Amino acid sequence: MGGGGWFYVPKVWTPYGGWWVNPKNWQRNTGFAGVGIAVVMTCIFKISAERERRPIAPYKHIPSQNWCKHAKIDDPTFK
Numbered sequence: 001m002g003g004g005g006w007f008y009v010p011k012v013w014t015p016y017g018g019w020w021v022n023p024k025n026w027q028r029n030t031g032f033a034g035v036g037i038a039v040v041m042t043c044i045f046k047i048s049a050e051r052e053r054r055p056i057a058p059y060k061h062i063p064s065q066n067w068c069k070h071a072k073i074d075d076p077t078f079k
Contacts, residue, residue: 052068057075065071071078
């Protein structure tokens with residue numbers, strides 16, 4: 001009874017560090033992961049923009065036409 005003192009923690013091994021995890025350099029590691037994700041997403045975006053084609057011209061403006069390589073070829077009314 002009471003609210004202080006010993007706190008039961010089961011003896012369980014976890015790959016992410018346990019019950020009260022505070023890994024060393026977590027901010028730096030998170031930054032590296034964020035930069036890595038941003039680089040991969042940028043590459044995917046550039047490849048997608050290069051390969052995007054529209055066989056039928058859209059009836060209204062589509063935002064991806066601003067960066068699409070073939071927008072003027074696929075849609076003659078595009079400015």
